[in-house]
Amino acid sequence: MPLGYTFALIKPSACRKNHVGPILAMINQAGFRISAIRSTKLTKQEAETFYEMHRGKEFYDSLCEFMSSGPIIALLLEKDNAIEDFRKLIGNTNPDMAEEGTIRKMFAESLQKNAVHGSDSVENMKREADFFFNQRERY
Ligand code: UDP
Ligand code: MG
Secondary structure, eight states: OOSSEEEEEEOHHHHHTTOHHHHHHHHHHTTOEEEEEEEEOOOHHHHHHHTGGGTTSTTHHHHHHHHTSSOEEEEEEEOTTHHHHHHHHHOOSSGGGSOTTSHHHHHOSSSSSOSEEEOSSHHHHHHHHHHHOOGGGOO
16 A cells, blocks of 8 residues: 555544534545545444553553444545644644644644544554454545
8 A cells, every 4th residue: 555545533532522524525625635534433342442552551450441342433544644644634642742733622622632633654554454454445
């Protein structure tokens, strides 16, 4: 997969509050093309595998409980410099520290319920994209 992709999730809290449309609009307006998209729901075990790198941290169990608490939207997004640009678009992990106009500033409810996930490296993007999408679902 070329480097111009990132993987994203709209988290259960943002889906519950019907923020999916506005968040997708911001993503498109920022120049990202949607390569793959699906509404799905993780089991607790699947959330634990997705967030494997955080296993052992104090927030891990609660995070996996939350991430499996309701439907999510999985996204593969294409743009030059996608990983870095998407992290800028969503803002700081902690919404209190996120810049005005970022997705997390606008839609996060808390540090845990911070509206969206975005890949932090090419390696993790590939792993995360493969976790959700087969090749026939990517255009
Ligand atoms: N998280 C949390 N408490 C923390 C740090 C992180 O609940 O102290 C949650 C939050 O939902 C975050 C996710 O765990 O988005 C993954 O953490 P990471 O440090 O990878 O932040 P991100 O890459 O999502 O900005
Ligand atoms: Mg992360």
